[in-house]
Amino acid sequence: MTQTVFDLQGYLRERQARVEAALDLFVPLQYPEPLYEAMRYSLLGGGKRLRPILCLATCEMSGGSVELAMPTACAIEMVHTMSLIHDDLPAMDNDEYRRGRLTNHKQFSEARAILAGDALLAYAFQLIAERTIGVAAERVVDVMGRLGRAASATGLVGGQVVDLDSEGQKISLPTLEYIHAHKTGALLEVSVVSGAVLAGATPETVQRLTRYSRCIGLAFQIVDDILDITATREELGKTAGKDVRAQKATYPSLLGREQSQQKAELLITEAIEELSLFGKRALPLIALAQFITCRRN
Amino acid sequence: MTQTVFDLQGYLRERQARVEAALDLFVPLQYPEPLYEAMRYSLLGGGKRLRPILCLATCEMSGGSVELAMPTACAIEMVHTMSLIHDDLPAMDNDEYRRGRLTNHKQFSEARAILAGDALLAYAFQLIAERTIGVAAERVVDVMGRLGRAASATGLVGGQVVDLDSEGQKISLPTLEYIHAHKTGALLEVSVVSGAVLAGATPETVQRLTRYSRCIGLAFQIVDDILDITATREELGKTAGKDVRAQKATYPSLLGREQSQQKAELLITEAIEELSLFGKRALPLIALAQFITCRRN
Known part of the structure; x- marks a missing residue:
């Protein structure tokens, strides 16, 4: 290996460990234990922690500390986890595996899974409101509105509803882009932007980061679609090939696999261009953007 | 009828109309319509609007305006509606009727009902953050943490989990009180307290209103339990007698019906005593407390 400017693997490991320690601290096992057990099962059951890591990274790039954004970063991971738990339910995607383990409702029960998701969603806001320290209240309100x-x-x-309603139907590229921009893009955007808002970034920085997040969000989804047809269940840690079986519209199905890969790479280039003003401070965000197109799960 | 000091029926009618107009405005029918339709079906499908009315009343009693508390009042009604939609699901209470109409998942689908609930819960916080005007941001953060x-x-x-886990089991009075304090009490408390917090009430007022809300919350639940065995489905607008069939622990089953009624009345007296300092400004809250013990649905 040649020496790299930025050690992304080491950075990700260190950040994942800090996020997981914070999540563990914020959601202790307590009464009623069956509920907290279900919340913790999905929240602490692995995952790339990409959203909280993005939030911490933009906060630091904008001059803030990791501590300042940690409650918001964890809150975003809780909202993400809630959406996975609910999407896996029999009434929705009916999935049995997630991150290589049984889904929440298979491990516990449907009722428990629905309630664990609800509790995580509500707690996300409580956490930001109660645990954010050293940030002007106006910024906290701003972040909560965005989340x-x-x-x-x-x-x-909204994205999930349109996605479910589109199954087995021929849908247009604009509809596909609506689904991605909402189902996955919106939360990635708030991950990126909220860190900067908490640190008091200028409106121009917030705008640049918004564009950065939209590019990486779409690229992330395109890569997800490609992985669904190329990766195995072992690599994904969840059921593979289900988009094809569900006749879901995907980028590879609409544009072809080659062109989808090219589009993802172009989007990453655009995302990185938005960061040119920030010099070396943007290194983590540049590396994170590149990571998206070469990931295997 | 003798002349009353306070026209509660007129007051409730006027407040219900204002709350419903605000809810209608805050959740317009828009893309994706199937989702908003499901959200609006349950949110605008009747109900006493007791929680938002309490929130507006304590805001006014503490010197604030109705406008100032309206986003929070509506947000609380959204959280309440979310909990009803999810509690009615087949995996939970499996109810087919609510407020005299089909439950959300019977009218639409399980997936739609789960997602409509999720959207209402998240939107509740967005609404407070984005639409509260003329209130210091610190107070807005305080209210969002409480919600x-x-x-x-x-x-x-938490209350719903313990309630579900207790079905068909012999439970103690402390467990029953935990269920009520959490499943219904917590949201009533934030309804009462948040209006005062938004208006900048003193800590003493917030404490008095907290005690007031705990008394009326418990009384409300006791009356609910009594109505479940004495009222018909037509009166309740939902399935009657289901606590008995589900072998749920209730106040009438633990204390007897007579003693339960007495306990409810005692709690209302205690609640009203907390308001003695506020003189005539407390009239709506006194009338609302009394209303709870004599309601028929």
């Missing part, structure tokens, strides 16, 4: 928008009908739930 | 606490594992979800 609510990303998690509700204007964000991931 | 998160009331909606999560430390509040209604």
Whole structure:
């Protein structure tokens, strides 16, 4: 290996460990234990922690500390986990495996899985409100408004509804882009932007980071679609090939695999261009963007 | 009828109309329509609007305006509606009727009902963050922390889990009180307290209102239990007698019906005593407390 400017693997390991320690601390096992057990099962059951790591990275790049953004970073991971638990339910995607383990409702019960998701969603907001220290209240309110928008009908739930309603149907590229921008893009955007908002970034920085996040969000989804047809269940840690079986519209099915891969790479180049002003401070965000197109799960 | 000091029926009618107009405005029918339709079906499908009305009343009693508390009042009604939609699901209470109409998942689908609930929960926080005007950001953060606490594992979800796990079992009075304090009490408490917090009430007022809300919350639940055995489905607008069939522990089953009624009345007296300092400004809250013990649904 040649020497690299930025050790992404080491960075990710260190950040994952800090995020997981914080999640463990924020959601202790307590009464009623069956509920907390289900919340912790999915929240602490692995995952790349990409969203909280992005949030911490933009906070630092904008002059803030990791501590300042940690409650928000963990809150975003909780919203993400809630959406996975609920999407896996029999009434939705009906999935049995996630991250190489049984899904929440298979491990516990449907009722427990629904309630664990609800509790994580509500707790996300409580956590930001109660645990954010050293940030002006106006910024905390701003971040909570953005997280609510990303998690509700204007964000991931809206995307999930259109996605479910599109199964087995021929859908257009604009509809596919709506689904991705909402189902996965909205939460990635708030991950990236909220760290900067908490640190008091200028409106221009927030705009640049918004564009960065939209590019990496779409690239992330395109790569997800490609992995669904090329990776195995062992690599993904979840059921593979289910988009094809569900006749879901995907980038590879609409544009072909080659062109999809090219589009993902172009988006990453665009994302990185938005960071040119920030010099070396942008190294983690550049490396994270590149990581998205070469990931295997 | 003799002339009353306070026209509660007129007051409730006027407040219900204002709350419903605000809810209708805050959740317009828009893309993706199937999701908003499901959200609006349960949110605008009747209900006493007791929680938002309490929130507006304590805000006014503490010197604030109705406008100032309206986003929070509506947010609390959204959290309440979410909990009803999810509690009615087949995996939970499996109810077919609510407020005299089909439950959300019977009218639409299970997936739609789960997602409509999720969207309402996330939107509740977005609404407070984005639409509260003329209130210091510190107070808005305070209210959002309290609402998160009331909606999560430390509040209604915790209560629902213990309630589900207790079905068909002989449970103690402390466990029954835990269930009620969390499943219904927590949200009533935040309804009452948040209006005062938004208006900048003193810590003493917040404490008095906390005690007031705990008394009326418990009284409300006792009356609910009594109505479940004495009222018909037509009166309740939902399935009657299901506590008995589910062998749920209730106040009438633990204390007897007579003593339960007496306990409810005693709690209302205690609640009203907390308001003695506020003179005539407390009239709506006194009338609302009394309303709880004489309601028929």
